[in-house]
Amino acid sequence: MQVELLEIRQHMAQFPPFEQLSDDLLDELAGQVEVGYFQAETDIYRHGDAVEYLHYIRSGAIDLYRRNGDLYNRLSEGDIFGQFDLLRDRRVRFPARAIEDTLIYFIPLAAFQHLCEADDNFADFVEVERPRLESTVDQQRKGHEMLVTRVRKLASRAPVMVESDATVQEAAQRMGEHSASSVLVLAAPQTPDDSHAFTHEDGQLRRMVGILTDHDLRNRVLAEGRPASTTVGELIDERPITIQSDESVYEAMLRMLRNNIHHLPVLYRRRPVGVLHLSDIVRYETNSSLYLVDNIFRQPNVEGLAAMKSDVRAAFVRMVNEDDNSQMVSSSLSSIGRAFTRRLLELAEEELGPPPVPYCFMALGSMARNEQSIVTDQDNALVLDDSFDPEQHDAYFLTLAQRVSDGLAACGYSYCKGDVMATNSRWRQPLHVWQQYFRDWIDDPSPERLLHSSIFFDLDSVYGDEAFVESLQDLVAGRASQRPRFLAAMARNALNRTPPLGFFRTFVMEKDGEQNNTINLKRRGTAPLIDLIRVHALACGSRAQNSFDRLEDINKTRLLAGHSGERIRYALEFIAMVRIRHQVIDIQEEREPDNNIEPENVSDNERHNLKDAFQVLSNAQKFLKFRYPMPSQKR
Amino acid sequence: MARREQARDTALEGYFDVGVPTPETPIGDVPMLAMDMETTGLDEQRHAIVSIGVVPFDLQRIRLAERRYWVVRPPRPLNERSITFHHITHSEIEQAPDLDDVLDELLAVMAGRIVVVHYRHIERTFLNAAVKARRGEGIHFPVIDTMSLEARLHRQSWWARLRRWLGRPPASIRLPDSRTRYGLPPYQAHHALIDALATAELLQAQIAHRYSPETPLREVWS
Numbered sequence: 001m002q003v004e005l006l007e008i009r010q011h012m013a014q015f016p017p018f019e020q021l022s023d024d025l026l027d028e029l030a031g032q033v034e035v036g037y038f039q040a041e042t043d044i045y046r047h048g049d050a051v052e053y054l055h056y057i058r059s060g061a062i063d064l065y066r067r068n069g070d071l072y073n074r075l076s077e078g079d080i081f082g083q084f085d086l087l088r089d090r091r092v093r094f095p096a097r098a099i100e101d102t103l104i105y106f107i108p109l110a111a112f113q114h115l116c117e118a119d120d121n122f123a124d125f126v127e128v129e130r131p132r133l134e135s136t137v138d139q140q141r142k143g144h145e146m147l148v149t150r151v152r153k154l155a156s157r158a159p160v161m162v163e164s165d166a167t168v169q170e171a172a173q174r175m176g177e178h179s180a181s182s183v184l185v186l187a188a189p190q191t192p193d194d195s196h197a198f199t200h201e202d203g204q205l206r207r208m209v210g211i212l213t214d215h216d217l218r219n220r221v222l223a224e225g226r227p228a229s230t231t232v233g234e235l236i237d238e239r240p241i242t243i244q245s246d247e248s249v250y251e252a253m254l255r256m257l258r259n260n261i262h263h264l265p266v267l268y269r270r271r272p273v274g275v276l277h278l279s280d281i282v283r284y285e286t287n288s289s290l291y292l293v294d295n296i297f298r299q300p301n302v303e304g305l306a307a308m309k310s311d312v313r314a315a316f317v318r319m320v321n322e323d324d325n326s327q328m329v330s331s332s333l334s335s336i337g338r339a340f341t342r343r344l345l346e347l348a349e350e351e352l353g354p355p356p357v358p359y360c361f362m363a364l365g366s367m368a369r370n371e372q373s374i375v376t377d378q379d380n381a382l383v384l385d386d387s388f389d390p391e392q393h394d395a396y397f398l399t400l401a402q403r404v405s406d407g408l409a410a411c412g413y414s415y416c417k418g419d420v421m422a423t424n425s426r427w428r429q430p431l432h433v434w435q436q437y438f439r440d441w442i443d444d445p446s447p448e449r450l451l452h453s454s455i456f457f458d459l460d461s462v463y464g465d466e467a468f469v470e471s472l473q474d475l476v477a478g479r480a481s482q483r484p485r486f487l488a489a490m491a492r493n494a495l496n497r498t499p500p501l502g503f504f505r506t507f508v509m510e511k512d513g514e515q516n517n518t519i520n521l522k523r524r525g526t527a528p529l530i531d532l533i534r535v536h537a538l539a540c541g542s543r544a545q546n547s548f549d550r551l552e553d554i555n556k557t558r559l560l561a562g563h564s565g566e567r568i569r570y571a572l573e574f575i576a577m578v579r580i581r582h583q584v585i586d587i588q589e590e591r592e593p594d595n596n597i598e599p600e601n602v603s604d605n606e607r608h609n610l611k612d613a614f615q616v617l618s619n620a621q622k623f624l625k626f627r628y629p630m631p632s633q634k635r
Numbered sequence: 636m637a638r639r640e641q642a643r644d645t646a647l648e649g650y651f652d653v654g655v656p657t658p659e660t661p662i663g664d665v666p667m668l669a670m671d672m673e674t675t676g677l678d679e680q681r682h683a684i685v686s687i688g689v690v691p692f693d694l695q696r697i698r699l700a701e702r703r704y705w706v707v708r709p710p711r712p713l714n715e716r717s718i719t720f721h722h723i724t725h726s727e728i729e730q731a732p733d734l735d736d737v738l739d740e741l742l743a744v745m746a747g748r749i750v751v752v753h754y755r756h757i758e759r760t761f762l763n764a765a766v767k768a769r770r771g772e773g774i775h776f777p778v779i780d781t782m783s784l785e786a787r788l789h790r791q792s793w794w795a796r797l798r799r800w801l802g803r804p805p806a807s808i809r810l811p812d813s814r815t816r817y818g819l820p821p822y823q824a825h826h827a828l829i830d831a832l833a834t835a836e837l838l839q840a841q842i843a844h845r846y847s848p849e850t851p852l853r854e855v856w857s
Contacts (some may be wrong), residue, residue: 004688004704004828011820035697035832037819037839059820101818103836106696 005030008105011058015078016605017125018056025118034106038062038098045092051085053106054126060102064094073615074099074502074509078604083126086112151252152245154281155266155274159184164209164233168221171212171232182213182263184272185232198270208272210236213263242267243276253281296339301347305340306410312336313587316374320584326576327548334370338363338462340411341380341404345463348403356393357385360464361404362472364420368460369530370546371576373522374583375593378405378413379420379455381427383468388430397428420455431468435475442479445489454493457534460545473543480538484631487539491628494531495621499524499614507599521582522595525575525610529568529617532624536560539628547572559627564620571616574609578602644770646739653746655777656852663694663848667779668748669835670758671827673723675709677757679764683709684734686723688828689744692751692835694848703744704828706731710768735769745776749856753810753834755780777856781837784855785813788845813837817844 009030012018018026034053038044038060045051047067061076072094075081085093086109116123160180162171164187171183186206189197200206212232220226220235242265243252252264256278266274292308292315299305315336319329345361365379366372382397401422409415422428429437441453457476461469480486500519502509508516533547533554542553548569555565582601583593602610656665669690676682688704690697706723708731752758755778767773789806806812810833811821817840822829842848846855 004702004826005699007822007829007832008699030699031702032700034699035692035836036695037817037836037843039840039843040818042843060818101840103819108700 008033011078012056012105014604015056016608017080017122019604020121021115021119025115029107029111029115032108032111034108036104036106038102038104040098040101042098044096044098044102044104047092047095049092051082051090051092052109053082054080054086054109054112055082055096056080056105056107058103058105060098060100060104062102063097063099065097066094071501073611079608080126083112087127150246151243151249151266151276152268152273154249155245155276157274159265159272159275161186161208161272162212162232163187164231164236166232167228168212168217168226168230168232168235169228172217175214180275181277182211182275183232184208184265184275185210185212185236187233196270207270208240208242208265208267209233209238210240211263211265211275212236215262240265244268245273249281252276253278256281292336293339296336296343299343302344302407302410305343305407306412309412312412313374317584317587320580326573326580329580330366330372330576331370331546333372333374333376334367337367337372337376337413340408340413341367342463344404344407345400347407348400351403352396352399355400355464356396357388358465358468359384359397360466360468361422361462362469363460363462365455365458367462368458368545370460371530373580373595374587375595376413377416378408379416379418380404380422380462381420381456382422382429383434383472384428384430385465385468386430386432394425394428398423398425401428418452418455420452431471434468434472438472438475439479442476442483442486445483445486447489447492450486450489450493454490454531454534457490457538458545473545476538477541477543481541484628487535487628488630490535490538491532491624492630494528494535494624497523497528497531498621499528499617501614502611518596518598520595521575521579521597525614525617526572526579528621529572529575532617532620533568533572535624535628560623564623567616568620571613571620574613578606578610644772646742647766647770647772647774650742650746650774655747655749658851658853658856660852661849662842662846662852662855665693665852666748667692667751667835667838668745669697669751669831669838671752671830671834672758672761673827674757674761679760682761683711684761684765685709685728686827687737687741688826688831689741690828690831690835691744691748692839694839694842697832697835697839699832701744702828702832703740705737705741707734707737708732733769734765738766738769742774749779749852750776751779751781751834751838753780753813753830753837754782755857779838779856781813781834781841782808782810783857784838784841784845810834810837814840817841 005027009026012030013021013026018029021029033056035058040060044055044062057075057077057079059077061074062081063074064072064081066072073081081094081096082092085091090109112126116126160174160178160182161184162174164185175181175183185208186200187209189205189207192205194205194207196207197205198207210232212235216235221228221230241255241259241261243255245266245268256262256264262278264276265272266276292311295311296305296308299308312333316329316333319332341361341363349355360383362368362381362383363379364381366376367379382401384393384397388394405415405421405423415421420427438456441450441456457480459469459472459476500508500516508519530547533550536554536559537544537550540554540557540559542550544550544553551565551569554560560568578597579595582597583595585601586593599607669692671688672684673686674682674684684707686704686706689702690699691701692698706727708728710733750758759776759778763773763775785806785808789808806816810830814833814837815821817837819833819836819840822833842850842855
């Protein structure tokens with residue numbers, strides 16, 4: 001290594017995307033850098049200037065501007081800019097201005113192109129169609145267990161096998177003996193050098209020719225009236241779909257879904273070593289939370305439920321450490337939350353007797369979206385049958401609501417500060433009243449009226465007569481998209497919480513230039529993203545409650561241009577994951593988890609990605625404002 | 636004029652052939668060469684050059700790709716005990732060529748460029764003495780001295796005199812301290828090439844803060 005370049009390469013090696021480069025590439029790069037100094041308050045680039053370099057900020061800070069003069073981004077030591085211009089038309093899109101005395105390393109175009117070719121990570125990082133946020137989320141997904149776990153781990157039981165001339169009765173008996181839901185079918189190889197042949201335990205050459213499942217026994221034998229003496233060979237399809245034992249569980253799942261099959265023979269080269277069933281995968285995926293949910297339903301009283309609080313936290317930490325993505329973690333937590341709620345209702349009904357009229361216990365907010373976190377409060381309501389008579393019945397439902405609410409609080413789901421709980425008589429009403437509530441919100445909206453009502457637009461049933469909540473979901477999905485004023489009011493409220501402008505080593509930069517040393521990732525990140533997704537979902541008549549499901553519905557329409565739906569998904573996933581990871585750190589360091597993170601606890605890579613995610617949010621908010629303008633009042 | 640005719644050495648002839656920019660040339664148009672040397676001491680008669688680092692640059696860009704760096708063997712043997720060099724081992728020096736072997740290359744990169752140094756009395760004096768010893772004639776060339784530009788501001792201005800009169804210590808005009816005043820990052824390495832780079836960056840900063848690209852060369856050279 002060349003000593004004279006140490007100063008340059010050591011600095012660059014601290015920052016993405018250079019931190020991942022090989023030593024050779026870094027040396028080569030350091031030797032090609034050009035250096036330039038810019039005094040504070042001077043222009044570095046004007047709009048439309050030619051760009052022939054990637055720029056690396058060695059010291060100082062710069063602002064990038066939009067053409068209208070708005071601040072686009074603020075960058076500091078270790079940040080890069082100009083990569084998108086280089087990949088596009090090599091013209092400056094966002095003029096740059098030094099706000100401190102700044103030293104810039106100019107990386108010539110040829111060196112930049114060489115890096116893109118020589119290093120995939122570098123290319124992913126700078127590529128315009130795949131901003132680093134997306135590639136990071138993809139990498140996380142790649143790292144996810146389902147993708148790295150080999151099929152052999154789940155299909156450990158030796159397969160049950162029969163010869164193809166065996167009768168279906170014999171096959172059924174073998175299946176019964178081994179309590180297996182399928183048998184693999186073997187036959188002699190067609191030719192001595194059959195490429196599918198393997199040596200069986202008895203030394204004979206065999207090939208696997210198919211699989212017979214209990215599904216086949218029912219549909220193809222019993223239902224079609226075939227005799228028990230039918231040979232297995234007559235029933236099976238030759239050339240079964242199989243999977244190699246070292247392939248990923250994820251691949252196995254895809255293959256099952258694509259071919260609409262539930263059993264997948266697992267081969268080690270040509271030898272069958274097991275059969276994977278779809279339920280094996282499901283069980284594996286939800287292992288920890290299923291166990292917990294099962295346990296919740298066994299608890300005899302509120303005290304037993306409350307004692308499980310620490311189990312929930314432990315399961316949460318385990319899920320995150322196993323690299324689950326945010327959707328899996330939060331939907332598991334939501335299942336746990338629902339289980340608590342249901343068990344509390346069961347216990348209350350046991351004590352209070354059956355309800356006097358049918359009801360549905362309704363979840364609102366994050367539980368309804370299946371997006372609960374470990375830090376959450378309870379938002380719920382009761383939808384009662386229209387035969388409800390307050391004089392006669394309300395005492396029962398008030399007590400029921402109190403039991404659930406107090407029980408949830410004991411289990412760690414704190415009371416709702418906005419009093420959106422079934423204990424509030426306003427939110428304990430028969431269906432027709434609820435329908436009127438929603439019609440009023442939608443038909444006669446104003447941002448102020450809707451400020452505290454947006455939570456009701458994430459609604460789902462938890463327990464009881466689901467039809468009540470479904471009818472409300474139908475009402476919302478059918479009506480909201482037809483009411484521009486409602487959408488405009490919801491959009492207005494979705495802009496109340498904005499992301500910070502930048503994210504630095506020790507502070508968060510606000511749009512007004514103020515610096516904070518902590519940031520609430522829920523309030524400034526996930527919540528505004530969820531809000532804007534909700535508005536689009538309402539506009540396209542989606543009945544989905546989960547934000548990712550909603551995005552899928554939105555992406556089927558033309559509401560969002562190009563890739564912006566995907567970008568929003570990545571941004572939400574990334575911010576949610578950072579939030580979750582920091583909550584795990586809180587728990588592991590025996591602090592009460594919260595939604596705040598301090599920039600100094602954020603890794604360089606996380607920080608850069610967060611910046612990108614906030615940028616996505618900021619752009620999406622601007623679009624929202626433009627897409628749902630307030631219609632003029634005159635008709 | 637005369638110097639070109641006087642030069643009998645072909646490399647020196649080539650150097651003088653290209654000439655230097657006129658005193659009225661705006662600094663923004665001047666090609667420059669930042670230079671730093673490591674020597675065995677401060678007296679050009681008794682001490683010798685050990686390494687030379689140069690980086691071509693102008694007010695826009697410092698071109699590291701065109702950097703040159705040489706370790707050279709002093710004609711007099713080193714006093715082993717008293718001299719230590721950063722990043723250079725004694726065996727490296729012993730195996731290094733004599734300055735004479737790299738002089739042609741050095742003169743070629745200097746041609747047409749104004750040399751920029753921090754403290755001109757080392758580089759110019761040592762190079763002149765070394766060239767004279769080897770080629771029989773000296774080389775005298777104009778330089779921009781970033782230290783003397785700092786001194787003008789911090790030692791000779793009325794403000795500096797006022798500070799002195801008030802008994803305040805004068806501002807340091809050493810390279811690292813001067814750089815700090817312009818927001819330039821600290822460099823750890825003591826290495827002729829890194830110091831040349833540091834000097835080039837300092838001049839860009841000085842011109843940006845105190846002068847302008849239109850400033851004629853004569854105002855800043857010496």
